[in-house]
Amino acid sequence: MSLDIWPPVSPAELKIKVAETQKRELAWIVGRTLKACEDLKHGLEDCYALLAPVDPGSTLVMSTPRNERVKGTITRVGTRIVKGTLSLQFRTIAPQTLTLSQSFPVHIHVLDALHTHLTESIDLLGLLLSNNPISDSASEANASSTANAAQALSSGMRVLADSITSSIALLKGPPLNEADTSWTTQSCPPSHFTPPLTQNFSFYITLQECSIVLLMRALEPVHAPVHFGTKLGLAIGTFRRLEHDEVDIIFKYKPGGDDYSDTKRVSANHTVDPPAASRPQTANAQLEEVYVREKVRVESADPSLISLYSKLGYLSIVLDQARRNLDAVMNLQLKEYTK
Incomplete structure (x- = not known):
């Protein structure tokens, strides 16, 4: 079976x-890719709204x-915890109530x-869409501009894909079996609470599987003297760590x-924080060697972050398909964009 062109044409x-x-x-x-970019921009703006600092949070x-x-x-407003009250019943410290100071979110x-990634992605799409959409009919005059626009779109969408992938990874968080030692230098300063926290207590907030995770640790200096009663209890087995x-460790x-x-971070509409001179000068304190006497992990799923994760996953699929289609027409080597 053969396929011939009729009427016949010369080579x-x-x-x-x-x-x-x-x-x-x-x-x-x-043109179709630019329309897909418009849809992506609207979708990312919806994601941005889920993370915007809108009261009541x-x-x-x-x-x-x-x-x-x-x-x-x-209470989370935007990227900050602005209000909080927690009653603690630890075994190694006296019962207490932590109240977050409204002056220091x-x-x-x-x-x-994540807010930075979303902002950069929206700005990138705005830049890609700033050019006028190209007509479906190409001519010798605009062939060069069409090729340049296609190359710019391919490069911009590659950067956009990396940004969305990083955003999804931030919401998902590290694996549960992976040790996270960021708390040693990124714990919340004691001055953020009324009354201030003791120096031997770590209050650390992070993200895991679209949930706000709070890790609290009661610490003990390595060279702190051990009470005789504690030594005796450990020796005879009446007291256990x-x-x-x-x-x-x-x-x-x-x-x-x-x-x-x-x-003040990059998040929009944040209130201006007090000057550095008014804050306690404890941030430059030397590192101390400590043991973790007691550790408590609390998590709470955030509906807004769950919705944000779902939207970003859908937008990643749409972007992946648009990139495949564009690269196929441009005769670029197809590859696996998403894992």
Whole structure:
């Protein structure tokens, strides 16, 4: 079986017709890709709205399951925790209630990084769409501009894909079996609470599987003297250390907490923070070697972050398909964009 072209054309004319067809197809796919970019921009703006600092924010219940070692609520507005009250019933320290100072909100640095990715992605799409959409019909005059626009779109969408992938990874967080030692230098400064926290208590907030995760640790200096009664209890077995995954490990801890936790971040509409001169000068304290006497982990799923994760996953699929289509017409080597 053979396939012939009718009416027959010469090989030279056939090459011209093929080139013209490829130009029209490239112009058409560029136009379709620009329309897909418009949809992506609207979708990312919806994602941005889910992370915007809009009152009253999201109030989350923070409570340990099956007991009341930690019980209370926190309120997230944008990328910050602006309100919170937690009752603690630790075994190694006296019962206490932590109240977040409204003058010093706690920044969640993972959400700050996510906010930056979303902002850069929207700006990139705005730049790609700033050019006028190209017509579906290509001619000799605009063939060069069509090829340049296609190359620019391919490069821009590659950067966009990396940004969206990084955003999804931030929401998902590191694996549960992976050790995270960021708390040693990025714990919340004691001055963010009323009354201020003790130096031997770490309050650290992060993200895991679209949930706000709160890790609290009661610390003990390595060279702290041990009471005789404690030594005797450990020797005869009447007193046992609390078992957890960080027991008997020496950490270098920064008592002053995170240097940037109370500075203005890139998030929009944040209130201006107090000048650095008015903050306690504990951020530059030396690192201290400590043991973790007791560790408590509390998490609370955030509906806005779950919705944000789902939207970003869908947009990643749409972007992947648009990139495949464009690269196929441009005769680029197809590859696996998403894992």
